[in-house]
Amino acid sequence: MRPPPPGEEAFLKDLLANQVPPGVDDASRVKAEFLARIAKDQLKCPLIGRKEAVYLLGTMIGGFNIQPLIDLLSDPNLADDAVAALSNTLMIYDAFGRVVALSRDNSFALQVVQNWANGTWFTSRPPMPGEVTVTVFKVEGEINTDDFSPASEAWSRPDIPLHAQSMLMTRAPGSLDVLKGLHAKGHPIAFVGDVVGTGSSRKSAVNSLLWFVGHEIPHVPAKRTGGVVLGSTIAPIFFNTAEDSGMLPIQCDVGGLATGDVITIDTAKGTITRNGTVVTTFTLQPNTLGDEVRAGGRVNLIVGRKLTEQARQALGWGPTDLFVLPDRPPETGKGYSQAQKIVGRAVGKAGVRPGEYCEPKMTTVGSQDTTGPMTRDEIKELACLGFSADLVMQSFCHTAAYPRAVDIKTHATLPDFVTERGGISLAPGDGVIHSWLNRMCLPDTVGTGGDSHTRFPIGISFPAGSGLVAFASATGAMPLVMPESVLVRFKGTMQPGVTLRDLVNAIPWVAIQQGRLTVAKTGKKNMFAGAILEIEGLGDLKVEQAFELADASAERSAAACTVLLNKEPVMEYLRSNITLLQNMINRGYRSVDAIRRRIAAMEAWLAQPELLTPDPDAQYKDILEIDLDTITEPILACPNDPDDVKKLSEVAGTPVDEVFLGSCMTNIGHFRAAGNILEGHAQTDVRLWVVPPTRMDEQQLKDEGVYSIFGKAGARTEVPGCSLCMGNQARVRDNATVVSTSTRNFDNRMGKGAKVFLSSAEVAAVTSLLGRIPTVAEYMSAMNERIMPKMDSTYRYLNFHEIPGYEKRGVVIPIQPT
Amino acid sequence: MLEAYRQHANERKQLGVPPLPLSAEQTTALTHLLCAPPPPEKKRS
Numbered sequence: 104m105r106p107p108p109p110g111e112e113a114f115l116k117d118l119l120a121n122q123v124p125p126g127v128d129d130a131s132r133v134k135a136e137f138l139a140r141i142a143k144d145q146l147k148c149p150l151i152g153r154k155e156a157v158y159l160l161g162t163m164i165g166g167f168n169i170q171p172l173i174d175l176l177s178d179p180n181l182a183d184d185a186v187a188a189l190s191n192t193l194m195i196y197d198a199f200g201r202v203v204a205l206s207r208d209n210s211f212a213l214q215v216v217q218n219w220a221n222g223t224w225f226t227s228r229p230p231m232p233g234e235v236t237v238t239v240f241k242v243e244g245e246i247n248t249d250d251f252s253p254a255s256e257a258w259s260r261p262d263i264p265l266h267a268q269s270m271l272m273t274r275a276p277g278s279l280d281v282l283k284g285l286h287a288k289g290h291p292i293a294f295v296g297d298v299v300g301t302g303s304s305r306k307s308a309v310n311s312l313l314w315f316v317g318h319e320i321p322h323v324p325a326k327r328t329g330g331v332v333l334g335s336t337i338a339p340i341f342f343n344t345a346e347d348s349g350m351l352p353i354q355c356d357v358g359g360l361a362t363g364d365v366i367t368i369d370t371a372k373g374t375i376t377r378n379g380t381v382v383t384t385f386t387l388q389p390n391t392l393g394d395e396v397r398a399g400g401r402v403n404l405i406v407g408r409k410l411t412e413q414a415r416q417a418l419g420w421g422p423t424d425l426f427v428l429p430d431r432p433p434e435t436g437k438g439y440s441q442a443q444k445i446v447g448r449a450v451g452k453a454g455v456r457p458g459e460y461c462e463p464k465m466t467t468v469g470s471q472d473t474t475g476p477m478t479r480d481e482i483k484e485l486a487c488l489g490f491s492a493d494l495v496m497q498s499f500c501h502t503a504a505y506p507r508a509v510d511i512k513t514h515a516t517l518p519d520f521v522t523e524r525g526g527i528s529l530a531p532g533d534g535v536i537h538s539w540l541n542r543m544c545l546p547d548t549v550g551t552g553g554d555s556h557t558r559f560p561i562g563i564s565f566p567a568g569s570g571l572v573a574f575a576s577a578t579g580a581m582p583l584v585m586p587e588s589v590l591v592r593f594k595g596t597m598q599p600g601v602t603l604r605d606l607v608n609a610i611p612w613v614a615i616q617q618g619r620l621t622v623a624k625t626g627k628k629n630m631f632a633g634a635i636l637e638i639e640g641l642g643d644l645k646v647e648q649a650f651e652l653a654d655a656s657a658e659r660s661a662a663a664c665t666v667l668l669n670k671e672p673v674m675e676y677l678r679s680n681i682t683l684l685q686n687m688i689n690r691g692y693r694s695v696d697a698i699r700r701r702i703a704a705m706e707a708w709l710a711q712p713e714l715l716t717p718d719p720d721a722q723y724k725d726i727l728e729i730d731l732d733t734i735t736e737p738i739l740a741c742p743n744d745p746d747d748v749k750k751l752s753e754v755a756g757t758p759v760d761e762v763f764l765g766s767c768m769t770n771i772g773h774f775r776a777a778g779n780i781l782e783g784h785a786q787t788d789v790r791l792w793v794v795p796p797t798r799m800d801e802q803q804l805k806d807e808g809v810y811s812i813f814g815k816a817g818a819r820t821e822v823p824g825c826s827l828c829m830g831n832q833a834r835v836r837d838n839a840t841v842v843s844t845s846t847r848n849f850d851n852r853m854g855k856g857a858k859v860f861l862s863s864a865e866v867a868a869v870t871s872l873l874g875r876i877p878t879v880a881e882y883m884s885a886m887n888e889r890i891m892p893k894m895d896s897t898y899r900y901l902n903f904h905e906i907p908g909y910e911k912r913g914v915v916i917p918i919q920p921t
Numbered sequence: 922m923l924e925a926y927r928q929h930a931n932e933r934k935q936l937g938v939p940p941l942p943l944s945a946e947q948t949t950a951l952t953h954l955l956c957a958p959p960p961p962e963k964k965r966s
Binding site for chain 1: 937
């Protein structure tokens with residue numbers, strides 16, 4: 104054996120100890136396997152002894168280091184070291200069961216479980232300091248996440264230190280030099296701003312900030328933690344991401360602070376002093392913040408608390424008082440709403456109250472392809488080798504039609520990453536995440552997804568950013584402060600010619616009539632903002648229809664949505680979905696276990712179909728009643744604001760250049776209806792786009808001859824997927840006026856300068872024939888002639904269980920090698 | 922591997938940032954340097 108290069112020993116050891124990313128990166132696998140072989144005496148390394156190898160394995164957070172450390176509990180010479188290493192490791196996941204099993208006849212394993220139960224991972228860390236002295240770096244006004252992490256520099260986001268150099272480059276050029284100069288004062292820097300972290304929920308914003316105000320993490324390269332951020336207002340998602348990363352975010356009046364001030368933050372008294380004088384005061388929120396900082400971040404705290412709780416249960420110990428319990432809203436003794444009961448079930452209770460902190464079980468998690476690569480990175484950091492969430496699905500709907508080189512790489516690598524961890528991967532061209540994920544949902548369960556439209560028609564979904572989606576997938580739970588609920592109750596009878604999309608738009612329409620929603624951005628009123636929309640009064644809707652209502656709750660800025668449905672449509676939907684899932688297995692989709700598990704769970708529900716319903720005395724923040732008798736004509740959202748809804752008669756006659764039929768807001772019924780209206784007509788003058796949400800819809804429409812109608816109408820059809828809706832693929836022409844069935848009509852989303860109306864497929868189809876928005880009479884005449892006589896055959900949904908032999912459809916039988 | 926790494930570290934220093942974390946390939950090379958080199962029969966298949 105040759106000795107290592109002379110003079111380089113310390114450098115080499117430092118590289119191994121500190122420069123390999125922990126978690127489940129490919130490099131960490133190499134490191135863990137190397138150290139495991141040394142520790143198990145299968146490899147002699149002159150520079151690293153066996154004990155030191157065990158110690159270094161204990162710094163790797165989780166993943167590939169876990170099994171070797173468990174093995175070493177049975178090695179009398181190293182078991183003590185393995186105990187120390189495992190006791191402070193939190194990302195244990197299902198290895199927990201293996202350690203507990205071993206602890207029955209291995210006293211070292213028992214020690215590990217006891218240490219977990221005693222929370223030594225927590226108590227061995229210093230508590231949050233009572234006083235922190237920092238130097239202020241202040242940026243005046245509002246600093247949004249694009250100021251922290253410019254979109255133009257998105258390419259460098261995975262390289263945290265490099266990307267951090269672009270922080271504030273457009274917002275406050277030259278200010279980074281000022282910041283770096285402040286280090287000369289000898290204190291850590293606190294970032295201070297009036298309004299901090301508004302805008303999209305990008306973790307890279309916090310990463311960049313931490314690079315300048317945080318401290319290094321031993322054994323973790325190119326990433327920092329700790330640090331202080333002060334803001335008069337800190338945006339909620341930014342606040343959460345800061346908490347997750349181990350920062351101390353404090354909301355307080357920062358008016359009296361200026362760059363260069365050396366201030367002392369007293370976390371116990373809630374004061375900030377400069378030269379002994381109190382400048383401002385604050386209350387630490389949430390009340391668990393001190394524990395979060397001590398644990399090295401909210402993620403560590405949640406995972407660690409759960410580990411401690413599990414260990415105590417395994418040992419038969421009672422609950423611990425080690426951690427601060429989250430504040431609880433006062434118990435009202437009143438009943439629960441549908442959403443409160445669904446989330447309650449996911450935490451093993453009858454219900455949860457608004458404002459209550461909880462960690463609901465994640466039954467169904469979705470990830471799409473634009474946030475998927477970020478979620479993948481976060482999953483690696485969580486040292487996750489197998490998902491704890493029962494079903495995690497990855498789609499490729501946002502980039503399937505016109506992929507860039509980087510998308511092709513994602514298409515090639517992400518499916519294996521997901522299926523190796525027990526998730527289900529779709530293929531590019533299969534269709535939109537939501538249209539698929541909905542078909543995997545279980546009634547009265549909770550989920551999430553990395554896309555603001557991940558909203559379930561049965562059960563409930565709380566859409567989230569990539570970090571929380573990774574957390575939910577890996578741990579099978581998600582931190583949630585239960586939002587308040589707003590009840591939307593439909594009553595009366597749906598009028599002829601009115602479609603479900605018109606009811607979607609009736610929600611803001613009625614709210615505007617009642618002065619509870621305003622369209623103007625300044626001083627905006629929105630009764631739905633941040634709340635859970637609970638929709639009642641349309642119990643006979645098919646589940647595919649119910650999704651249209653749930654989906655659009657995103658446009659109301661609601662946190663989530665429930666739709667109260669009768670049992671029958673849910674049973675029909677699940678029967679259909681079982682057949683689809685069986686077809687997926689036969690077509691070779693993976694992971695088969697996940698699909699089988701979900702089929703079994705659906706069958707179990709169908710054997711005893713019960714749905715949670717709201718209590719009669721459930722409490723709502725607000726109630727909106729919509730009388731269906733008063734909705735007598737279509738309602739459209741007008742350019743360019745989903746809240747700016749108007750009746751058809753108010754916008755009739757507007758010339759239109761392009762029409763889009765597609766997105767997750769559509770289902771097969773919409774395309775048949777459009778086909779009925781377009782049938783027999785020559786090519787439309789407007790550019791007509793037709794994109795069904797899934798390949799199943801596309802196939803069925805082709806089988807029925809509907810596609811040939813689209814062809815004769817001159818429609819441009821595309822691969823099933825998001826198409827024009829997201830604005831990142833094909834786009835409408837600059838400054839075009841568009842009538843679209845898609846989700847939202849933000850400025851420049853579908854096309855540069857485009858003016859977009861959002862309407863039903865029926866209004867959109869009639870518009871495409873006229874080249875302008877129809878009058879109510881024109882619309883009603885088309886509906887009376889073309890739709891009303893065949894309502895039942897038009898609005899028929901994909902009941903796969905009623906299609907003979909569907910399980911085997913599309914199965915490719917490989918040629919056997921001879 | 923060491924020479925290439927030092928050069929990379931220098932380039933990154935010019936940008937004011939630390940070197941990138943080690944890749945799987947670099948980590949493998951590092952483990953070889955640390956024990957320079959493991960006997961062939963101990964290599965993973």
